[in-house]
Amino acid sequence: MKTALITGASRGIGRAIAEELGKDHHIIAGATSDASGIVxxxxxxxxxxxxxSDTDAIVAAARKIQDVDILIHAAGVLHKAPFGELDAQQWRETMDINVLAPVxxxxxxxxxxxxSRGLIITINSGAxxxxxxxxxxxxxxxxxxxxFTDALRLEEKGQVRVTSIHPGRTDTDMLADPKHGDRPKMHPDNVARAVRLAVDAGPDAVVEFLRVAPA
Incomplete structure (x- = not known):
């Protein structure tokens, strides 16, 4: 059985991916705390x-993992506000979680x-x-x-496959606040199925980029 590490696996898109891949993979379920709900x-x-947001903690935890076939970066944060209202801490948290943690x-x-000649998937966005x-x-x-994902794909060609998935508006708690509007959203399971497509494409082919959006 192959092993997939999924960050943000306790809720939203990450949880949907964990449930989908958990049908035939061993899942290492990433969460800030109490991952038992999905595990x-x-x-x-x-x-x-x-x-x-703690680089040292990420390094320490990762070094306990000996084998992994799939790494999926699904954790993310969104601070919605005009530029003039975003403070330094919100910018720092966004970059820490959305960029530096995956790196x-x-x-x-x-x-x-x-x-393992494995696969890295980043859950990006239309943004x-x-x-x-x-x-x-x-x-x-x-x-x-x-x-980062596009450059890494070129560097690791022939060794590790790299996929960038860009979901459109998805019905998760990230967009639950009314300030995000009421435009159509899709269920997280749709994103999980896109991930499944990328996973099942290997090992001799790679889905380099995939955009999935509400119909």
Whole structure:
């Protein structure tokens, strides 16, 4: 059975991915705290509880993992407000969680992923391609994540497959606040199925980019 580490696995898109891949993978379920809510519901799973804003904690936790086949960066934060109302702490948290945590975790697990000729998937956003009003920090982080993913794909070609998935508006608690509007949203299971497509494409092919949006 292959092993998949999924950050943000306790809720939203990350949880949907864990439930989908948990059908035939051992899941290392990433959560800031108390991953038991998802771990207890999967056939084969273990917790990966770490504060993704703490680089040292990520490194320490990752170095306990010996083998992994799939790494999925699904954790993320969104502070919606006009640029002038976002403070330094909100910018720092956005970059720490959305960019630096994936970079750190990837760096630590890359040797294991190379050994398994594995797969890295980043859950990005449409905001990784175009600006969104009152989402300056989020857009900046997703543009950065896309740049990292695209460059890493080129560097690791032939060793580790790298996929960037860009969901449209998804019905998660991230967009639950009325200030995010009432435009159509899709269920997180749709994103999980897109991840499944990327996972099942290997090992001799890679889904480099996939955009999934509400119909």
């Amino acid at each position: 207890d519901k999967l056939p084969s799973a273990e917790p990966f509880e770490v504060d993704l 750190t975790l990837t760096r630590e697990l890359l040797p294991a992923l190379r050994r 990784g391609f175009h600006g969104v009003e009152e989402n300056t920090a989020y857009c900046a982080s997703k543009f950065a994540l896309r740049g």
